[in-house]
Amino acid sequence: MKLNSYLRKIVSTALLAAFSLVCIQMPAMADIVSTDQIATEQRNEIQRDAVRGFLDRADVQAQLEARGVDAADALKRVDSLTATELASLSEQIDTLPAGEGALGFVIGLIVIFMLLDIAGVTDVFPAI
Amino acid sequence: MAINILRCVGGIVVLLWLSGCVSAPQSDALLTHFSQETGANPSVTLAARVQLEQVPFFPQEDFQCGPAALATVLQASKVDILPDALVSQVYVPSRQGSLQVEMLAAARRYGRISQILAPDLEGLLEQVQAGKPVLVMQNLGLSWYPQWHYAVVVGFDLPRGEIVLRSGLVRDYRISLTLFERTWQRAEHWAVVLLAPGELPTDEREHAYFQSVSAFAAAASEGSDAIQLAYDAGLARWPGSINLGMARANLFYTQGDLNSAISGYEEIIRLAPDYAAGHNNLAQSLFDMNRLDEAKQHAQTAVNIGGSFSEDYRKTLDSINSALQR
Numbered sequence A: 001m002k003l004n005s006y007l008r009k010i011v012s013t014a015l016l017a018a019f020s021l022v023c024i025q026m027p028a029m030a031d032i033v034s035t036d037q038i039a040t041e042q043r044n045e046i047q048r049d050a051v052r053g054f055l056d057r058a059d060v061q062a063q064l065e066a067r068g069v070d071a072a073d074a075l076k077r078v079d080s081l082t083a084t085e086l087a088s089l090s091e092q093i094d095t096l097p098a099g100e101g102a103l104g105f106v107i108g109l110i111v112i113f114m115l116l117d118i119a120g121v122t123d124v125f126p127a128i
Numbered sequence B: 001m002a003i004n005i006l007r008c009v010g011g012i013v014v015l016l017w018l019s020g021c022v023s024a025p026q027s028d029a030l031l032t033h034f035s036q037e038t039g040a041n042p043s044v045t046l047a048a049r050v051q052l053e054q055v056p057f058f059p060q061e062d063f064q065c066g067p068a069a070l071a072t073v074l075q076a077s078k079v080d081i082l083p084d085a086l087v088s089q090v091y092v093p094s095r096q097g098s099l100q101v102e103m104l105a106a107a108r109r110y111g112r113i114s115q116i117l118a119p120d121l122e123g124l125l126e127q128v129q130a131g132k133p134v135l136v137m138q139n140l141g142l143s144w145y146p147q148w149h150y151a152v153v154v155g156f157d158l159p160r161g162e163i164v165l166r167s168g169l170v171r172d173y174r175i176s177l178t179l180f181e182r183t184w185q186r187a188e189h190w191a192v193v194l195l196a197p198g199e200l201p202t203d204e205r206e207h208a209y210f211q212s213v214s215a216f217a218a219a220a221s222e223g224s225d226a227i228q229l230a231y232d233a234g235l236a237r238w239p240g241s242i243n244l245g246m247a248r249a250n251l252f253y254t255q256g257d258l259n260s261a262i263s264g265y266e267e268i269i270r271l272a273p274d275y276a277a278g279h280n281n282l283a284q285s286l287f288d289m290n291r292l293d294e295a296k297q298h299a300q301t302a303v304n305i306g307g308s309f310s311e312d313y314r315k316t317l318d319s320i321n322s323a324l325q326r
Helices: A002-025 A035-056 A058-066 A071-080 A083-094 A100-118 B002-021 B025-036 B065-076 B083-090 B100-109 B121-129 B177-185 B206-219 B224-237 B242-254 B258-271 B276-288 B292-305 B310-325
Strands: B049-051 B113-116 B134-139 B148-157 B162-167 B170-176 B191-195
Touching: A035 A058, A035 A071, A035 A083, A035 B206, A035 B242, A058 A071, A058 A100, A083 A100, B025 B121, B025 B177, B049 B121, B065 B083, B065 B100, B065 B134, B065 B148, B065 B162, B065 B191, B083 B100, B100 B113, B100 B191, B100 B206, B113 B206, B121 B134, B121 B148, B121 B177, B134 B177, B148 B170, B162 B177, B170 B177, B206 B224, B206 B242, B224 B242, B242 B258, B242 B276, B258 B276, B276 B292, B276 B310, B292 B310
Parallel strands: none
Antiparallel strands: B049 B148, B113 B191, B134 B148, B134 B191, B148 B162, B162 B170
16 A cells, blocks of 8 residues: 555656656747638738728717727727637627617727726737 | 507608618619619629529428538539438537538538638629529528528529529528528628539639638648649639648648748748748748758748747747757
């Protein structure tokens, strides 16, 4: 029994050592930029353009101003949206049915992303 | 009397509001243009009537329109498969339906590239005219009471303003274009064509093709020959496409064909000298061939240009530098 636990200790220590050795010996592997990475990048860029185009609309800018957000500021900060935020915003914009209420909702989302930044909860718009 | 008039006006207001909600702008534009027959808009190149008779039909059981519609487009694309074989792959019993992403993934498993079309009715009909049945999603109910449904567009009749679907239990289900557009619009205009590797969509959007093909390549259910065929077809259509060129060179690289990879990357940086990822991948390939000095040059260029993958470029340069010091 005692021997068994002693053995276990040796084995686990040896394993641990082996693993940490592997970790240390693995240099940061240089590699090509993969096709997946390029595709993801392109997808982000398309979504960024969609959000920019949305913020360029006169009715959207009017709604932003009504909420005390400078439209030019909002446009500048699209660059720092994360991929997830971009995806959620552009999806909302894509599926936006005609009507005031829905438009207000998406603008609300944009404003929330900006407010959370000011509050220090997120770090989407570092310039604020 | 006054109350009656008020009711009447109220009713009209409600009706106007409802019809405003269910407009079908694309059908209206298309049909107006067609009825005028002016030829003023050269973008409309549609025939009056098209019907793809040879597309098979699988009457669906219960809620299984997903497997039935998918089998329809797969068979039309010469993949021998029946709806029953697809049920376990795309049908989610708890939702009594199929998810769109799973429909796309299932098509890839059978060696087909699933391409999502632009939300454009005319573009959809152009695909049909080119012989491609189009898998569509519809919301037959209302936005707040959805009835999701998959069907396959197999024809249209512009003089009668109709579209023809393989849908549910009806082989040639004819409905008005406007009604179709409303149900399709409520499903976010989701429309998909399946492409055999080497086949191209009528869709002009290079980025959409690249997205579809890269998802197909990542699924890895196909051999690299099929993937290369798809890249080659895309490059024949869009010879200057940086993304497709990168994808093909990357394929050569992962196959260990460094010479082909290098000439691919060299072509890309000739087309786009400021494309950092091209320099990085060229550097990595040269590095693998132990051509360290050239490798270092391109890695340095990539680092100088920077961009989204600047960390990767730094890593490439670092490993080349440490190899040079050894």
